[in-house]
Amino acid sequence: MYTMENHNSVLGIREYALDKGAAAFAVDVIEGFLDEVSSSPVAVTSLKVSQHPVQRRSEVRFLERELTGGVHNLFAFPSECNFSGLRFNLDLVKIVKENAERILEGSPLSKGHWMVLIDAAKGSATQPPDLSLYPADFVVLSFYKLFGYPTGLGALVLRNDAAKLLKKAYFSGGTVAASIADIDFVKRRKGVELFEDGTSSFLSIASIRHGFKILNSLTASAIFRHTASLAIYVKKKLLLLRHANGASVCTVYGSQTLKVSSHESGPIVSFNLKRPDGSWFGYREVEKLASLSGIQLRVNLEKYPVACMLAYAHKVFRLII
Numbered sequence: 001m002y003t004m005e006n007h008n009s010v011l012g013i014r015e016y017a018l019d020k021g022a023a024a025f026a027v028d029v030i031e032g033f034l035d036e037v038s039s040s041p042v043a044v045t046s047l048k049v050s051q052h053p054v055q056r057r058s059e060v061r062f063l064e065r066e067l068t069g070g071v072h073n074l075f076a077f078p079s080e081c082n083f084s085g086l087r088f089n090l091d092l093v094k095i096v097k098e099n100a101e102r103i104l105e106g107s108p109l110s111k112g113h114w115m116v117l118i119d120a121a122k123g124s125a126t127q128p129p130d131l132s133l134y135p136a137d138f139v140v141l142s143f144y145k146l147f148g149y150p151t152g153l154g155a156l157v158l159r160n161d162a163a164k165l166l167k168k169a170y171f172s173g174g175t176v177a178a179s180i181a182d183i184d185f186v187k188r189r190k191g192v193e194l195f196e197d198g199t200s201s202f203l204s205i206a207s208i209r210h211g212f213k214i215l216n217s218l219t220a221s222a223i224f225r226h227t228a229s230l231a232i233y234v235k236k237k238l239l240l241l242r243h244a245n246g247a248s249v250c251t252v253y254g255s256q257t258l259k260v261s262s263h264e265s266g267p268i269v270s271f272n273l274k275r276p277d278g279s280w281f282g283y284r285e286v287e288k289l290a291s292l293s294g295i296q297l298r299v300n301l302e303k304y305p306v307a308c309m310l311a312y313a314h315k316v317f318r319l320i321i
Contacts, residue, residue: 001073001096001109003088004028004052005081007119009140013076018057023109026052029077029088049103071112072165073100079123084254085231085268087123090134092116097135115162121145121154126224126266137162147211150204156195163192172198227267234269243276250274 002010004026014024028050075096080087093116095103104110120129121142129139139157143150158166171179171188175196178187188194215223241249253270273281283299290297 002026002076003078005084005086005088006076006078007082007121010076010078010119013074013117014055017074018055021057023054023056025054025109028052029092051104051107054109073109073112073114074117075100075114076117076119078119078121079127079129080120080266081254081268082122083268084270085266086254087127087266090118090129093118093134093136122268123266126220126227128220131157135159143208143211146215147208149211150201150207153201153204153208166195168194170197174199231265231267231269238269238271245276247276247278248274 001024002014017024030048030050077088077092079090096116097114100114101107101110115137117138117140118129118134118136119140121140122145123129124141125145129136131139137159140154141157142154144153168188171186175189175193175198176186177189179185235252238250238252239248243249251272251274253272254265254268273286275281287297287299
């Protein structure tokens with residue numbers, strides 16, 4: 001199970017699940033849940049989940065009556081949407097782990113033991129999750145999105161009891177204790193080394209400490225306040241832009257509110273520009289003019305699911321504060 005607001009990487013996990021015969025489905029978290037709450041019981045009463053059609057591989061036979069309490073399920077959601085900046089209340093971790101059958105209204109697919117994965121790659125840049133309060137089983141991080149350097153390096157933080165359930169078939173140099181070429185013999189390493197593929201990028205890893213040193217000197221709370229204020233300022237300015245005929249210049253996507261709370265919106269502004277007659281400006285034109293003016297816009301949305309883009313047939317610009 002995963003939210004509609006997610007990175008393509010979550011849909012990549014779905015491929016493993018479907019190939020192994022599991023069912024997969026998307027959900028919309030709606031009504032009341034995005035309101036700030038003080039405790040999980042309050043959040044449960046205000047939470048509603050709208051379930052999309054269940055997906056299964058056609059060649060896989062799936063029998064719902066075979067579901068038992070011993071089955072393991074995975075729920076994946078982002079702490080912050082990569083496209084709109086929408087932030088999810090992290091109480092969702094406990095709600096799903098403890099009340100999955102209730103929020104899924106008794107669906108047979110809700111049975112079993114629920115584990116939760118937080119995609120915190122974007123959200124950790126301004127509001128890293130406190131895992132002592134939100135006991136997720138898996139948390140995904142991107143150091144590129146934290147520091148801007150190095151690229152291609154991230155981390156999977158997982159609970160020890162969750163790690164015991166994972167099985168890995170592939171291995172490469174340095175990730176097994178012993179293997180023999182001419183017979184089927186492999187002795188795997190124990191611990192986190194089991195999940196590595198070849199030699200770790202130790203030169204890039206060494207540079208991470210400098211990034212954390214900068215973040216610690218600035219503090220996450222100060223970064224959040226600064227970027228949030230910039231995002232509010234940019235949204236206000238974009239929405240106020242008008243052509244000579246009074247037509248609006250910008251269409252801003254995501255949350256339209258100009259107040260940014262801890263569970264509402266992150267420092268991303270997604271928008272398009274319109275001509276006076278209402279037609280769209282070409283994204284290449286806008287990108288080039290912005291670059292000449294010293295403004296960096298991201299117009300490549302290939303990393304985000306098409307399902308999230310259906311409402312935006314044209315290219316969308318994202319300004320990441």
